[in-house]
């Protein structure tokens with residue numbers, strides 16, 4: 341049975357959100373219906389991308405509704421570190437600044453460097469003040485399926501035997517799942533075969549791991565206890581086990597493992613704590629080590645959020661700890677600058693020039709945000725913007741030229757002339773002056789190639805040009821390519837100069 345909904349509080353908060361911006365017709369009512377009519381699991385760790393069709397809204401508006409919903413306290417927003425190997429939510433954080441640069445999965449032992457691109461998922465869970473969900477309280481989770489739903493990120497697939505959801509896959513590995521009451525001791529009989537057995541508890545996420553040899557024995561017994569330090573056995577004949585897969589390189593660190601043989605085993609497991617303990621026993625067959633990483637449905641990643649203008653505006657304090665940065669593998673940067681702006685200030689005076697430059701900033705802001713980008717900062721008359729992909733950045737650059745052309749038509753004499761550069765690649769996301777900023781060679785190159793551009797030219801690198809969809813966007817423009825050596829960059833870089841043929 342669903343807990344009762346605090347509709348008065350929900351409507352009060354939705355009323356505030358309604359006033360925040362110009363939402364499309366029915367956006368708030370669709371959002372309200374979704375919150376009021378969904379079952380518990382649909383309101384736990386919501387991936388906004390998974391409910392775009394339910395809400396019948398655009399991607400941008402859907403994400404904005406959840407961000408404003410989190411700001412108003414309808415939802416709790418979490419930054420989840422998800423294991424790329426098994427899709428377990430290794431850790432959840434309320435704030436960006438709590439993310440670590442490295443994490444280790446307690447069930448498959450994969451070692452992962454935190455990168456914002458694919459494995460940092462941002463989810464939204466309905467606040468208990470609006471409606472209590474079973475997932476708000478671990479004691480209310482009674483079934484194995486609920487625990488799996490709690491720990492494994494939804495919308496993840498193991499690309500094997502067609503496409504199997506990670507939950508189904510984990511279910512297949514399961515040999516036993518049950519709850520141990522405080523003080524309870526159980527005997528569990530299993531049939532073992534190579535290659536490994538994992539006994540895991542889901543409160544502290546501690547485990548005991550066994551390797552299983554091909555040799556068959558008629559009987560063996562293992563005694564395992566759960567105490568304050570987690571799960572342990574009494575044995576001392578353990579050995580450290582690590583594994584490295586090479587293509588691509590992945591590290592697994594299993595810690596200490598114990599040897600067992602194939603055949604029947606009697607497990608005696610005792611819960612010495614005063615908490616109800618979910619114990620999960622998985623058999624790991626040899627083939628599992630060959631399986632590719634899980635694939636995720638489209639979701640709101642850390643990379644997308646850092647390039648989301650709404651997030652940057654309404655959560656300005658969500659920045660990393662000073663001095664710590666997190667990697668993003670592929671982000672796209674657009675730099676713009678006004679040509680001959682010094683002459684402009686000289687000709688029409690500071691006040692007039694400033695008014696004109698401000699108008700130009702507004703046009704840029706609109707072109708950037710309408711193309712799913714975010715303004716990182718302005719530097720004098722220059723702008724740095726971030727996008728999740730080169731297609732959006734290129735569309736934004738062309739839209740900027742179009743808008744400035746319109747602006748120039750409204751002006752009598754003074755003409756604003758812009759030049760731009762776009763590059764994509766890896767960067768470090770950092771906290772700078774209380775806002776999210778980006779650093780690294782990709783950013784430097786994007787800024788440098790903007791410097792090379794002349795009036796109404798967009799310089800893009802070959803990685804931008806080669807990105808699927810970009811050539812279709814620029815095919816009506818004049819395109820010339822050249823190799824250039826950039827200051828501070830060792831290798832020659834292939835650049836494309838894009839000159840739109842604007843109708844005059």
Ligand SMILES: [Zn+2]
Pocket residue numbers: 423424425426427428445446447448449450
């Ligand atoms: Zn894992």
